[in-house]
Amino acid sequence: xxxxxxxxxxxxxxxxxxxxxxxxxxxxxxxxxxxxxxxxxxxxxxxxxxxxxxxxxxxxxxxxxxxxxxxxxxxxxxxxxxxxxxxxxxxxxxxxxxxxxxxxxxxxx
Amino acid sequence: xxxxxxxxxxxxxxxxxxxxxxxxxxxxxxxxxxxxxxxxxxxxxxxxxxxxxxxxxxxxxxxxxxxxxxxxxxxxxxxxxxxxxxxxxxxxxxxxxxxxxxxxxxxxx
DNA sequence: TTATCATATGAACGGTTGCTCATATGTTCA
DNA sequence: TGAACATATGAGCAACCGTTCATATGATAA
Numbered sequence: 001x002x003x004x005x006x007x008x009x010x011x012x013x014x015x016x017x018x019x020x021x022x023x024x025x026x027x028x029x030x031x032x033x034x035x036x037x038x039x040x041x042x043x044x045x046x047x048x049x050x051x052x053x054x055x056x057x058x059x060x061x062x063x064x065x066x067x068x069x070x071x072x073x074x075x076x077x078x079x080x081x082x083x084x085x086x087x088x089x090x091x092x093x094x095x096x097x098x099x100x101x102x103x104x105x106x107x108x109x
Numbered sequence: 110x111x112x113x114x115x116x117x118x119x120x121x122x123x124x125x126x127x128x129x130x131x132x133x134x135x136x137x138x139x140x141x142x143x144x145x146x147x148x149x150x151x152x153x154x155x156x157x158x159x160x161x162x163x164x165x166x167x168x169x170x171x172x173x174x175x176x177x178x179x180x181x182x183x184x185x186x187x188x189x190x191x192x193x194x195x196x197x198x199x200x201x202x203x204x205x206x207x208x209x210x211x212x213x214x215x216x217x218x
Numbered sequence: 219t220t221a222t223c224a225t226a227t228g229a230a231c232g233g234t235t236g237c238t239c240a241t242a243t244g245t246t247c248a
Numbered sequence: 249t250g251a252a253c254a255t256a257t258g259a260g261c262a263a264c265c266g267t268t269c270a271t272a273t274g275a276t277a278a
Contacts, residue, residue, distance in 0.1 A: 002161065012158070022144055034135055042126065099212060
């Protein structure tokens with residue numbers, strides 16, 4: 001007879017966040033789970049930057065960077081402003097830095 | 110003539126972590142970027158749990174959970190101990206909680 | 219308006235990933 | 249030892265994802 005843990009499950013289940021939130025959490029971290037996007041966020045750590053500067057910095061296509069910036073913007077991780085032909089991107093809030101910082105700590109300890 | 114930002118690039122490049130670390134960061138967050146793994150980590154938030162209990166909790170196959178636990182263990186996010194036939198998993202350190210907490214904050218503010 | 223720069227976007231292709239299924243390993247107990 | 253339970257693992261497949269390529273949009277200046 002398989003062993004039983006209904007009591008434990010009852011307890012743990014009660015403390016679990018809603019499925020939708022867990023899904024959203026996964027989706028959020030998925031965005032951090034790509035080196036290109038991590039690099040973009042690090043590039044914006046101190047100051048805003050235009051798309052072609054980021055592309056130059058990472059040695060990648062302007063198109064590739066644009067696609068990724070769109071993903072980051074959809075997740076409210078970056079914001080942008082236009083100045084003539086140029087569009088400058090910046091980090092949207094401090095969570096970006098603190099999430100990366102926590103990951104960094106896990107790796108370097 | 111395309112506009113120039115060599116000076117900016119020079120400065121930002123100097124502050125960027127090594128490529129290998131950025132890669133590792135991406136790989137780490139990739140692991141958080143899956144709902145099943147997020148659920149497993151949340152299940153272990155307060156106490157250790159055996160594999161079949163996690164499978165029951167999430168309504169998933171034992172095999173699927175085992176595969177994911179292997180991924181989590183390889184990234185030092187969970188640890189395990191054996192007690193007879195049963196193997197209990199627990200969170201490896203506090204970073205797991207704080208990383209998830211930061212993501213949670215970003216979503217709920 | 220036309221040419222050029224800066225960025226955005228859609229389609230498509232190749233690589234990755236998470237699950238299933240079958241099976242193997244390891245442990246306990248009769 | 250053999251049967252049952254608990255977990256691990258390898259192969260295979262469908263779905264997802266990041267890039268490239270071609271092209272579209274938007275802005276400026278001549």
